[in-house]
Amino acid sequence: MPKITLPDGNQLTLADGATVYDVAAAIGPGLARAAIGGAITFDGNRQLTDLNAPLPGDCRIELLTAKDDNADSLYLLRHSTAHVMAEAICKLYPDTQLAYGPPLEDGFYYDLHTSHAISPPDFERIEAEMQRIVSEDRKFCRYEMPRDEAMKKLEAEGNRFKVDNALRAEGGTLSFYVTGENRGQDWEDLCRGPHIPSTGVIKAFRIKQVSGSYYRGDVNEQQLQRVYGTAFFNKKALKQYEQQLEEAKKRDHRLLGQQLELFTINPDVGSGLVLWEPNGAIVRTMLENYVKMELILRGFEPVFTPHIGRLDLYRTSGHYPYYEDSQFPALYETDRGRALLCLRNLIRRAEEETGERKAEVAQQVKVFADAVAQAFGDFGGGDALDDPAKLSPVVEECLCHEEGYLLKPMNCPHHINIYAAQHRSYRQLPIRLAEFGTVYRYEQSGELGGMVRVRGFTQDDAHIFCTPDQVQAEIASCIELTQQVLSTLEFKDYRARIGLRDPESDKYIGAAELWEQAEQNLRDAAAASGLSATEEIGEAAFYGPKIDFVVKDCIGREWQLGTVQVDYNLPERFKITYVGRDNREHRPVMIHRAPLGSMERFVGILIEHFAGAFPLWLAPVQVAVATISEKSDEYAQEVHKSLVGAGLRVLLDDGSDKIGPKKHRLRSRKIPYILVVGENEAADRTVNVNDRDGASLGTFPLAAFIEGCILEIQTKGKQRHGALQEA
Template sequence: MSTNVYDPEREAELKAEAEKYIPPGYDPDLYKIRHSAAHIMAQAVMERFPGARIAIGPPVKDGFYYDFELPRSPTEEDLAWIEQRMKEIIKGKHRFHVREVSVEEARELFKDQPYKLELIEGLARGQYDEYGNKLPEDQRPKITVYQHDTFIDLCRGPHVEHTGQIKANAVKVMRVAGAYWRGDEKNPMLTRIYGTAWRNRVELEQYLKRLEEAKKRDHRRLGKDLAIFAIEPQMVGPGLVLWQPNGAVIRDQLERFLKEEQIRRGYQPVYTPHIAKVELFKTSGHYPYYKDSMFPPMVVDENEEYLLKPMNCPFHIMIYKQHLRSYRDLPIRFAEFGTVYRFEQSGEVSGMTRVRGFTQDDAHLFCRPDQLEDEFKSVVELTLKVFRSLGLTDFRARVGVRDPESDKYVGSDEVWEQATQAILNALNDYDFDYTVEEGEAAFYGPKLDFVVNDVLGREWQLGTVQVDYNLPQRFDLTYIGEDNQPHRPVMIHRAPFGSMERFVGILIEHLNGAFPPWLAPVQVVVIPIADRHIEYARSVAARLFQQDLRVKVDDSANRMNAKIRAAQMQKIPYMLIVGDKEVEEETVAVRLRSGEDLGAMPVGEFEAKVRQLVAQRTMDLW
């Protein structure tokens, strides 16, 4: 591809304009470093694989990727060559030039690149941007190309000024994956090469260490080692979780915790079916918006179509409609641990964090407009209590509002303004920071999301609270006001955990499988030193069991140190060692899974302390 003359003055304008494409919250310097590194990697790949066809290469969280159609799968040797070649290109200090081109010139530049030509056609029609994302009807993009050294790409930027602004020792090619062109499984499967780039070598090394720690904490590995969950893709199906007994204990304790809190706050439990007629979701508006992520309809009862439940809110609305409601009845708070089903693509399901069947700690509140702010605050306080109880104290709040350029939202401007203002008013009473981000709203209303940082600094979107004026209108919900006239209630959708499966998967990684005493599947293991101590060990276990503690006896033939090690590997909080002295004095020698030896104490003292910690649902071991 030939080099063209670049106009410095116009270049400066285009580069300044490109800065607006940096996503909110993404460090601008890192974004430009990674975007530039993606282009450098593409150049290296095309040199390694002459004739390769290139697709797109954006920055992503912690790195970048580029998609290619290659003649063969890259080997480890190929990846090492590509990384070394990237370092050489970086040291060349090649400038990144940009210019605007016509449709005809773009077609000529990329005449041998079919994926680029497809993107160019979308740009020409004003329908899509350089990454194939749909654009608002009134936004017609410029067609710009960036060039460094011999490589030219269809791109809107931004980039660093020259390759030398990237540290060669802060760039690494990470891995290879498959990806369908434009995310559609009907399209060709491309080779996606991931890389990462940082400001300097120290930052890169810190990131690689975090990745190693993340591997150790991977919930898929720990979930298997600790017998928390299983997935059997061949016989049961991908993305469908089998909760094993240990996992069921964790889930049950979380559900009990939230149910207790909800009862204190006036929630009423409900149960709803796992299937319903398609008409229910057409009325709610979910069907046209989320049809592609729902399981296909089932035809029953003389050609009537039913769907596996993809969400709970329409069912709760139908429960509300069963009775005539008075203003005195409101607020009404329906809560359900409701299992729903989403047809995630098979390549996207992952452990417990991306599944096809999951249980939401769902609730829907129906209130008068004058009650909305107080109800919203109450939900926020409940969510914060859940987070504090599980040590999730590092978070940010995000107010998701509609994108004014998008047509995916329903309802009038007036109700959207009312709902958004209600959220912002409620947040004035809290001391945590929040951001307002366009395009993050649900299709029916704005929402508040809590984005939690785990111990490795990774972000997870957990609790959500949504304000909804639209579904009450779509289902014609009413209550009789003081004036004896019908009025429209407002809905709040909320789920502090979100998905039980995803939440537990995140907790496993955040806690490295070491659940606090109140959540641990087995809280205490009694370890007899010799066979003659087994009877006493069993009597201690029976006493603790009577006090609702989850306890077992390790009466295996293993030596004591092996039993202690096994208990530590299973992350059991308390190990009670019993030998001749403990039997004689009716005591237990207490060890914590952290390795701390607390020495001997009366069984009653241990029992009282642990019961107190469990009742308080603290994160502390002692």
């Protein structure tokens, strides 16, 4: 006789074999009709279950009903809708093989393989088929099978994805869900559940998009089609969701960047290379000035370094070997170096090719290698010339000795050399070197996007060189700075992530003990700062763990902005030292940090954050003066001159439009204050102040308005002139 505890603390005792439904029925017939599933907490584990799932014993139960504001209910609904969509697609495209279809935060997807390339015009057909299944109001029926029997069944069906899924599933039995009561006839899917009671519960759904995805996230695996959709318990909620998406898109920094003339990207210059227009440049300059001031207050020293560096520098740091493919190609100094690089690339192609092509390219390698040896001197190819696989290490080895330059992908090696330029004593530490350093990375073409993922960007970078004792305090100070900057810019909705190394992976350099030390440094500093952060394996940099500050863009994608990274490895690689109190040489610890991350990404996110309506201190144009008619031109020019004289960024609109359209246009440029100036204002030496939302803030003496602006700018919006405050 299971004893049930409800969320309100009330308890029920039901007969053995009772289900979640029986709990609902025991409470009332209304709830019994409305319930679609349950969340059972048993043995300390909370689990969502089907409505007809038997109770495991004494437990706590939350009943789930068809409500669009309950994440668990939506989870069930969307998981089930994924099944309905899968059935529809299987019917329309009979060679479909399903792989994996989970619910998401705002919908669901199903990964599948079919010979038909599903594209948006197909959505309507699929949705119509789904609607048919929903109208039939078929029950979701679960059945279980012993593992052996189930595996045989799946293997007979010939879907390797489902066989894979089953192999990874735990437990002695596997469960299937039939969409309908006629097992063997109605459509079914291997699934651990749970589901809603029947398809009729789905009141609103939409297929959103389709795209490619690699099976199990592996680039070398088969590429599947991923169909995204969403579902709700009523049509209104779906409509509201779609309207929200539309609204969010209006905040997109690519759209606003163009409308507000903040930045542009032109393929003639290069994709992923941002051209800052004057308006964007003002926002960036103001941000940089602000951060520079904060850095000086915290004991950072500005430095400058060039945009390129010797290849050897990046061989030492490890960046060149690790990230060669995502860097702009190295600038080898000699023809021999360039030739060897071509040869190396040709060898790689030969290794990738298959079949007849492979032999063909191997022959080209041989001819080319011969030519290189004759033209630029023997490189030791010898009898390896016939076999690309044997030639490969020889050429790689030769290339390692060829010198050249690299567009810098990171600032740290340059800063390390500034540190190393002097003999350092422990008395000088910490040394904090800061630079708005521009770096170049050849990001994959499919990754590029607006300002947030680009190939050339400027980091608000700094490197702290300190003793092991100082590490924690320095990290804490970096966290504090990042939080301070985010708070000044009114970011409240961000999360922190501690990125740890993945012990399984071989991409990380250095000794495990140093990694553990560094990871512990970060945890301790985060704890001391009161920063709540999630730990994520595999998110570390190759040289050290880090804390990243992550925010979402207008369509919910997460982007890393600020970062704090602890690094015991690069000091080791560059063999930098300081003399300790004991008069011996010691290895300093490095902290890499950037509170904004990159100016490009940060400003991109900032545009979306403010929807282009920047606070006064950042706004490209802070005040617009608009005349009623030519009669007040002279006074308007006086006003303009006074504002400019007070250091404000001002635009004078004395065009021939009427004040209505004039104001409309200035508002659409998101200028914080629009001053309307006519004959009345000229007579009183006042300005009529309007904000960019269209509200009239009243008429003020010019001097009072200027004073208010200056206060607002100096305090970065924390304080405003009393009269302007009301808005």
